[in-house]
Amino acid sequence: MSRLGRERLLAAAEAALGGDGDAEALVTRRASGLTRFAGSRIHQSTWSEDVNVRARVVVDGNRVGVASVHDLGPEAVAAAARRARSVAQAMPPDLGYPGMPGPAAYPQAGRYDEATAAAEPAQRASLVAGAVYRLPEGLEAAGTCETGEAEIAVANSRGVRASAATTFATFSVLVDAGSGSGFAEAAEPALADLDVAALADRAAAKAVGSREPRDLPPGTYPVVLEPAAVVTMVQFLGYLGFGAKAYDEGRSFLTGRLGQRVCSPLVSIVDDALAPDAAGVPFDFEGVPRRRVTLIDQGVAAGLVYDFRSARRHGVEPTGHGLPAPSPEGAMPLHLAMLPGSAPQAELVAGLERGVVVTRFHYTNVVSPMDTTITGMTRDGTFWVEDGRVVCGVRNLRFTQSILNALSAVRAVGAETGLATEDFFGATRAPALAIDRFTFSSATTF
Amino acid sequence: MEPEELVALALRSAADASAGYADVRWVREERESVTVTDDRVEGLTADDTSGVGVRVLVDGCWGFAASALLGPGSVRALGHRAVQIARAAAALQRERVRLAPVEPAVASWSTPVGRDPFAVGLDEKVGLLLAACAAERTVPGLAYARASIDLWRRRTLFLSSEGARIDQTVTQTGAGIEAVAVSGDDLQRRSYPNSFRGQHQAGGWEVALGLDLAGNAPRVAREAVELLAAPELPERVTTVILDGSQLGLQVHESVGHALELDRILGMEAAFAGTSFVGAGDRGRLRYGSDRMSVTVDSTTPGGLGTFGFDDEGVPAQRSPVVVDGVVEGFLSSRETAAAAGGAANATMRADGWSSLPLVRMTNVNLEPVEGTLAELVADTRDGLLLSINRSWSIDDRRVNFQFGVEAAWEIRAGRLGRLYRNPTYDGRTTEFWGSLDAVCGPSEWTVWATPDCGKGQPCQVARVSHGVAPARFHDVHVGVRGPHG
Numbered sequence: 052m053s054r055l056g057r058e059r060l061l062a063a064a065e066a067a068l069g070g071d072g073d074a075e076a077l078v079t080r081r082a083s084g085l086t087r088f089a090g091s092r093i094h095q096s097t098w099s100e101d102v103n104v105r106a107r108v109v110v111d112g113n114r115v116g117v118a119s120v121h122d123l124g125p126e127a128v129a130a131a132a133r134r135a136r137s138v139a140q141a142m143p144p145d146l147g148y149p150g151m152p153g154p155a156a157y158p159q160a161g162r163y164d165e166a167t168a169a170a171e172p173a174q175r176a177s178l179v180a181g182a183v184y185r186l187p188e189g190l191e192a193a194g195t196c197e198t199g200e201a202e203i204a205v206a207n208s209r210g211v212r213a214s215a216a217t218t219f220a221t222f223s224v225l226v227d228a229g230s231g232s233g234f235a236e237a238a239e240p241a242l243a244d245l246d247v248a249a250l251a252d253r254a255a256a257k258a259v260g261s262r263e264p265r266d267l268p269p270g271t272y273p274v275v276l277e278p279a280a281v282v283t284m285v286q287f288l289g290y291l292g293f294g295a296k297a298y299d300e301g302r303s304f305l306t307g308r309l310g311q312r313v314c315s316p317l318v319s320i321v322d323d324a325l326a327p328d329a330a331g332v333p334f335d336f337e338g339v340p341r342r343r344v345t346l347i348d349q350g351v352a353a354g355l356v357y358d359f360r361s362a363r364r365h366g367v368e369p370t371g372h373g374l375p376a377p378s379p380e381g382a383m384p385l386h387l388a389m390l391p392g393s394a395p396q397a398e399l400v401a402g403l404e405r406g407v408v409v410t411r412f413h414y415t416n417v418v419s420p421m422d423t424t425i426t427g428m429t430r431d432g433t434f435w436v437e438d439g440r441v442v443c444g445v446r447n448l449r450f451t452q453s454i455l456n457a458l459s460a461v462r463a464v465g466a467e468t469g470l471a472t473e474d475f476f477g478a479t480r481a482p483a484l485a486i487d488r489f490t491f492s493s494a495t496t497f
Numbered sequence: 498m499e500p501e502e503l504v505a506l507a508l509r510s511a512a513d514a515s516a517g518y519a520d521v522r523w524v525r526e527e528r529e530s531v532t533v534t535d536d537r538v539e540g541l542t543a544d545d546t547s548g549v550g551v552r553v554l555v556d557g558c559w560g561f562a563a564s565a566l567l568g569p570g571s572v573r574a575l576g577h578r579a580v581q582i583a584r585a586a587a588a589l590q591r592e593r594v595r596l597a598p599v600e601p602a603v604a605s606w607s608t609p610v611g612r613d614p615f616a617v618g619l620d621e622k623v624g625l626l627l628a629a630c631a632a633e634r635t636v637p638g639l640a641y642a643r644a645s646i647d648l649w650r651r652r653t654l655f656l657s658s659e660g661a662r663i664d665q666t667v668t669q670t671g672a673g674i675e676a677v678a679v680s681g682d683d684l685q686r687r688s689y690p691n692s693f694r695g696q697h698q699a700g701g702w703e704v705a706l707g708l709d710l711a712g713n714a715p716r717v718a719r720e721a722v723e724l725l726a727a728p729e730l731p732e733r734v735t736t737v738i739l740d741g742s743q744l745g746l747q748v749h750e751s752v753g754h755a756l757e758l759d760r761i762l763g764m765e766a767a768f769a770g771t772s773f774v775g776a777g778d779r780g781r782l783r784y785g786s787d788r789m790s791v792t793v794d795s796t797t798p799g800g801l802g803t804f805g806f807d808d809e810g811v812p813a814q815r816s817p818v819v820v821d822g823v824v825e826g827f828l829s830s831r832e833t834a835a836a837a838g839g840a841a842n843a844t845m846r847a848d849g850w851s852s853l854p855l856v857r858m859t860n861v862n863l864e865p866v867e868g869t870l871a872e873l874v875a876d877t878r879d880g881l882l883l884s885i886n887r888s889w890s891i892d893d894r895r896v897n898f899q900f901g902v903e904a905a906w907e908i909r910a911g912r913l914g915r916l917y918r919n920p921t922y923d924g925r926t927t928e929f930w931g932s933l934d935a936v937c938g939p940s941e942w943t944v945w946a947t948p949d950c951g952k953g954q955p956c957q958v959a960r961v962s963h964g965v966a967p968a969r970f971h972d973v974h975v976g977v978r979g980p981h982g
Contacts, residue, residue: 083955084582085954085955086585086586087767087954088589089763089764089765089766089767090591090762090763090764090766091589091591092589092590092591093558093585093586093588093589093590094559094586094764095559095561095764095853095953095954096559096560096561096582096583096585096586097561097562097563097582097852097853097955098561098562098563098578098579098582099550099562099563099564099851099852099955100563100564100565100566101546101548101564101565101851102565102566103546116541117540117541117542117543118542118543118544118545119542119543119544119545119546120544120545120546121545121546121547121548121565122565131545134543135543138541138543138619141618141619141620141623142538142541142619142623143537143538143623143627145537145538146537147537171581171585172560172581172582172584172585172586173584173585173588175585176585176586176588176589177588179588179589180588180589183589193763193766193767194767195767195954197955223767224767225766225767227763227766234767268980269980269981270980271979271980300640300641300677300679301640301679301684302640302677302679302684376542377532377539377540377541377542378540379532379534379539379540413770413892413893414890414891414892414893415890416888416889416890416901417888418888418901418919418921418977419901419919420684421682421683421684422682426888426890426899426977427890428890428891428892428893428897430892430893447892447897449890449892449897449899449923451899451977451978451979490979490980491980492899492923492977492978492979492980492981493897493899493923493977493980493981494897495892495894495896495897495925496773496894496896496897496925497773497894497896
């Protein structure tokens with residue numbers, strides 16, 4: 052099926068909106084093709100298309116039920132709404148039910164590129180082959196090329212009628228050079244904007260440069276974290292405590308610290324789905340317009356993100372960060388960005404007397420949520436620097452480090468930013484950072 | 498159209514498009530989850546999804562296409578699209594994919610279910626969780642109490658061009674509670690029976706009722722509050738006993754994933770990673786002490802990896818992968834088995850109709866040995882009992898790991914003593930398993946769930962299990978603070 056468009060999305064939603072009381076329908080469609088390669092051959096290629104209508108129905112003023120179906124037919128949607136109603140009737144009253152948002156004007160955001168939506172598997176395979184064939188002899192590549200489109204509509208009984216369509220194209224490549232590996236990735240709204248050759252070259256250079264890595268004793272070192280590694284830290288901050296509900300429950304590292312300095316004044320973090328390079332849609336899953344929120348402003352904890360419920364509780368305007376109902380975790384920032392600085396990334400490395408350059412992290416997890424300590428491994432390009440020059444690759448290291456402590460020791464912020472994606476956190480943009488103290492707690496064997 | 502007609506139509510379309518091999522799955526999955534915080538129902542969702550996925554081999558290349566749109570035109574197009582994708586893959590092909598043989602099955606299978614969990618009234622489900630939260634809140638000092646239920650029922654119709662025709666329904670049920678205590682800049686959490694929404698097993702409503710959430714709630718709440726006042730676990734090298742839930746995740750991360758043959762062959766290199774184990778290590782690599790025997794067993798009663806057939810039609814089976822500490826096998830699909838030797842052992846699984854089956858864990862079990870946990874503690878002169886996971890991380894070849902758990906109890910002269918907060922431990926896989934010196938016996942053996950295992954691109958989330966009994970390891974580094982080793 053090709054693009055549905057606003058009218059058909061909203062027509063599907065209408066079937067869920069009958070009856071008394073508040074009702075809401077969230078309609079989504081996603082179709083994407085992904086070409087996956089490993090060992091320099093295409094080994095898993097897929098295409099899938101899914102549709103979903105999530106109906107939220109309120110009875111007796113404050114009993115709420117949600118049901119979801121993967122079918123846009125009016126009968127199936129109406130059945131989901133009936134199911135949501137029966138769920139609501141079995142629910143105890145939600146004494147904090149805030150109602151639903153009303154109609155709003157939405158800003159422009161996101162981009163839909165017809166050519167990307169229509170990309171064929173042969174185009175993706177050709178891009179993959181192009182990346183593989185430009186590698187030097189003896190190097191092998193693994194990664195993905197994905198193209199697709201996503202459509203979303205939110206409608207409710209209070210007059211919200213929001214819809215948007217976006218396209219996406221991503222390319223990731225890991226180059227294996229035996230004892231060294233390198234990685235690069237990019238995401239754009241349009242396939243034509245991906246520079247696959249540059250990604251392959253960058254990953255290959257890292258792979259070759261990290262061959263025959265030396266042991267580096269675990270320790271606390273000055274580091275330069277490249278954008279993909281910084282993205283991991285920013286995303287974990289978002290997960291741990293930029294949402295108002297986490298703040299209210301006392302499980303956010305920001306609880307009681309709004310307005311206080313939490314890290315270096317060189318660090319500012321925002322959530323901004325409307326930024327030209329964010330590829331977001333202009334409203335959240337409740338149909339509230341998305342707004343740019345400054346979360347950390349020059350090192351000071353400056354704000355939180357709110358869904359409709361938490362905004363009502365706090366007496367503020369919702370920021371457009373609601374998740375699909377019923378959203379027990381509350382609002383989440385899905386378009387985080389750390390603002391760039393003025394130093395070219397190369398200068399960050401040149402300013403490193405003795406230290407480590409990290410390309411990206413792997414399998415990071417929370418050790419201690421309140422002091423933002425996380426642990427994970429370096430991967431695909433970890434280098435030792437002396438006198439501003441990369442000397443050699445080093446075997447991968449485990450870090451166990453408080454994010455806020457690392458961000459408090461930032462010496463310089465890179466001027467260029469990179470976009471990195473994680474399945475559970477959305478896409479985040481960040482620059483490279485030079486950090487004076489970063490703790491690697493142990494090492495591995497490769 | 499009926500599901501039987503849909504899969505037949507999709508298989509015909511793949512054949513018409515000249516697929517050399519094809520299999521088709523129609524999958525319907527119903528899900529229900531309920532979350533209660535304190536006295537509020539914070540989340541109750543019911544989802545119902547069905548679709549068709551078509552997998553084809555064309556000239557030795559895979560293609561896969563899937564859709565939730567189940568009109569005849571859409572389903573017929575899937576076979577053609579899958580073939581188109583496979584043909585495109587030929588642009589970068591080295592060797593033709595071959596499949597290890599499997600006898601095409603014509604069969605049906607269902608999880609034994611005592612009481613259909615989807616037929617249980619919402620009032621009963623909500624009431625169970627409200628009662629558990631209320632029992633937690635009898636303990637002063639909690640920030641909040643939370644309780645949850647998760648239900649899944651998946652029916653799969655599988656047809657292959659080799660003649661397989663399988664109809665199976667898997668039902669899984671789980672529930673759990675957590676207590677959260679906050680003081681200043683510290684947050685402590687205790688869970689029961691396990692963290693991250695509790696314990697899940699194959700079966701019906703009897704699984705949830707058997708957990709006795711309310712009965713355990715006051716203890717869980719007390720321990721969360723006690724953890725706030727407990728000292729940090731000091732850094733040291735010591736003996737540790739892992740309780741069953743934590744040991745299950747230890748097996749998952751440092752054994753199960755490392756023995757997946759697709760990782761070993763490099764097929765997951767760009768995302769989940771590879772493995773320190775080589776395809777030639779079968780019968781040669783000492784993975785752990787002679788107390789360590791691991792099986793991959795999709796027949797384990799109650800496991801989330803328990804079924805009649807995997808998603809390429811291989812019958813459920815029990816396969817030893819580590820015997821007395823030595824690697825003897827891998828988790829293998831038909832493709833990887835053909836590439837590296839051995840047989841497919843029913844480990845090819847997709848997380849729904851929209852996903853290509855991958856080599857996945859089913860129930861990866863550490864075989865029990867002897868004794869009870871109480872006897873093991875009594876037999877330990879100096880060490881720690883580590884309980885319930887809260888954090889996990891391991892490198893992309895499954896060597897260097899670090900875990901955090903909710904609670905640690907000191908063991909002195911065979912008795913449990915002081916409680917410690919924020920416990921962590923780390924190590925390297927074969928050194929750690931080499932230090933295994935005791936595994937409790939069958940009376941302590943439980944099939945623990947890991948319902949959220951991520952792998953593949955697009956990322957799939959598998960529900961898997963690990964049958965384990967508590968076990969003891971020596972010379973383990975605990976209390977990770979700064980650099981060491």
